[in-house]
Every structure is written in C-alpha cells, then in structure tokens.
Amino acid sequence: MFKSLRKGIALLALVAATAVAGQAGAETLINGAGATFPYPIYSKWFSEYAKIDTSVKFNYQSIGSGGGIKQITAQTVDFGASDKPLSDEELSAAAAAGGKLLHIPTVMGAVVVTYNLPGVGKGLKLTPEVLSDIYFGKITKWNDPRIAGINRGLRLPSSPIVVVHRSDGSGTTAIFTNYLCSVSPEWKTKVGTGTSVKWPIGLGGKGNEGVAGQIKTTANSIGYVELAYAFENKLPYAFLKNQAGNFVEPSIASTSAAAAGAAKHMPADFRIALVNQPGKNAYPIAGFTYLLVYQHQKNHENGKKLVEFLHWALNSGEKMAPALLYAPLPVNVKKMVEKTIKTIKY
Structure with missing residues (x-):
C-alpha cells in the first residue's frame, strides 16, 4: 500500500514538474x-x-x-x-x-504614384491637378497634352490610362485621398477622403500588395502604393510637384522633410496629416x-x-x-x- 502511495505521489510530482516546465517555456x-x-x-x-x-x-x-x-x-x-x-x-x-x-x-512612409508604361522608365512628372484629373477620369490618354507638357523628352504612348486603386478599407487610400482633397476642391466636394471612397473610375486591388501586382501585370496602368512595395516590385514612381512648386522624388529624406514642419506642432494624440506640407524638399504624399x-x-x-x-x-x-x-x-x-x-x- 505504502509503495503504491509513494509511486502515486512521485507520479503526481512528475506531472506537476512537467506542467511547470511547459508553462515556463510557453x-x-x-x-x-x-x-x-x-x-x-x-x-x-x-x-x-x-x-x-x-x-x-x-x-x-x-x-x-x-x-x-x-x-x-x-x-x-x-x-x-x-x-x-x-x-x-x-x-x-x-x-x-x-x-x-x-x-x-x-x-x-511615402505613398507613391507608380505606373507601368512600356518604353518609359523612371522620371515621369505629375502635378496635383493632372493627378486628380486622371483619377476623376478627365484625362484618359497617356499622351494627353497636359501630361506631355510637363514631360518633354518622354515618349508617352497614346494608350488609354488604366487607373488602379485599393478595393479594401485602406489607410494608404486615406492618405492618398486626403492629399487629393488638399489640392483639389472638386475632389474634396465630390469624392472626399477616407479608408474607402466611391471612386469615379478604376480597377480595385486588395492591399498594397494587390495594387502593386495589378500595376506590374497591367500595361499603361497607374496606381498608388507605399514606397517599399514599388521598390520591391521594381516599379517606377512619379516625381510630384509639391506646394513649393518643385518636382520631388519620394525618398526617406523627402518624407522626413514633409514631417519637419508638422512635427513642430504635433498634437498630444498624434493625429496629424503629413500631406501637402510646405518646404522645398517636402514630398507631398506622406504619413505616419x-x-x-x-x-x-x-x-x-x-x-x-x-x-x-x-x-x-x-x-x-x-x-x-x-x-x-x-x-x-x-x-x-x-x-x-x-x-x-x-x-x-x-
């Protein structure tokens, strides 16, 4: 009887020790x-x-x-x-x-305007007015005079522009549409900003991954993604005209330049936009x-x-x-x- 009891106690001790060890390593x-x-x-x-x-x-x-x-x-x-x-x-x-x-x-991070234009690599320039009108569907061809006029030297195709946007609820969309609202009163009135909006035109892609994938596989397309996704997919991105009138390339430096002014007036809850900030080197579509x-x-x-x-x-x-x-x-x-x-x- 005592042997059985000792064996039972030993077994219980072993189980307990194993359980403790398991918890410690969980x-x-x-x-x-x-x-x-x-x-x-x-x-x-x-x-x-x-x-x-x-x-x-x-x-x-x-x-x-x-x-x-x-x-x-x-x-x-x-x-x-x-x-x-x-x-x-x-x-x-x-x-x-x-x-x-x-x-x-x-x-x-920077939200970049990326594109797939056969024969046109890096170097496309876009103004706020041109970008908003592309997303409104008012500019429909790549060789439109308004695009060609700011891209002298680039051989732009006569092909229709394929517009791509996010299909899911997206902070990237919120940053992008917030920017469009800041540069286009018409966009602010008719479309607005948010994680999801009623897009005037375009194809949807899920996630930054989905939009980057759509651009990569669709000739003559344009879309917006976070900079790392364009870089990872070897996609070119546009130089955008900022508030100071300069065409700025998206980069760590130009994103930091956009944050410099806003950071001085950072609210305690950190809810602040970094779009269309002043500064000659500030990239205009950025966000925390x-x-x-x-x-x-x-x-x-x-x-x-x-x-x-x-x-x-x-x-x-x-x-x-x-x-x-x-x-x-x-x-x-x-x-x-x-x-x-x-x-x-x-």
Missing part, C-alpha cells in the same frame, strides 16, 4: 491586424524581436487599416494598425468597447503609420510583452527603418511617444 502569442502600408517593416521587427525575447510570438494579419480599426474596436486582437488617424467617432466607439485607445506612431493600443490592457502578460516590444521598436526598431524605405520618427515625436507608451497599464 510562448505568449500577441495578435495584431491592420495596415498593409507598414507590413514590410513590421514583419522585420517581429522577426528580429523573436530572437531577443523567445517567449513571445507576434501574429500580424495584413488586412488593411479599415480591418485593423474594426478588429481592435471589437477587441479580437491585442493591437490594431492604421495609417489613418481615427476620427472622434471611431475613438468614441473604441472607448465604449474597451476604454481609451492610443495612437502609437511607429514610422513614416500607427499601432492602436488600449491604454488599459485586460491581459496582464500580453500587455506587459506588448509594452516591452513597443519600447524596443521605438529605439532599436527605428534604426531598421531606412533600409526598408521608411523614415524614422522625428526626435521630438519619439520623445512624446516614449511618454505615451509609459501610460499603458497592464
């Missing part, structure tokens, strides 16, 4: 969803961070900013991601569902991209791990941004973000 899974705009750099960050903290794993679904806002509001993920600052109404809906939702800027995180985390372990990751991303992660064609946060914004992260409770 991964904390942090789920996120949203913007495709920052997907290249977020993928890099999650991969690199897994080497630093092997106890945490990130699962990020690149479904578009609209989807990210919906999922974080519904609290089906630990964080959302959006290139569009939430409206007051969206923040109120989130507050009713789970409390105060914070915008955590991560990096800045945000992680959306509830200030009061309901899951202690996930909240703790998420905050640790945010601190790492703000410091070590930012250094990886230029290699992936994103601009790091301005110094003053970075300091503000650090303070905001410290307010997260778990």
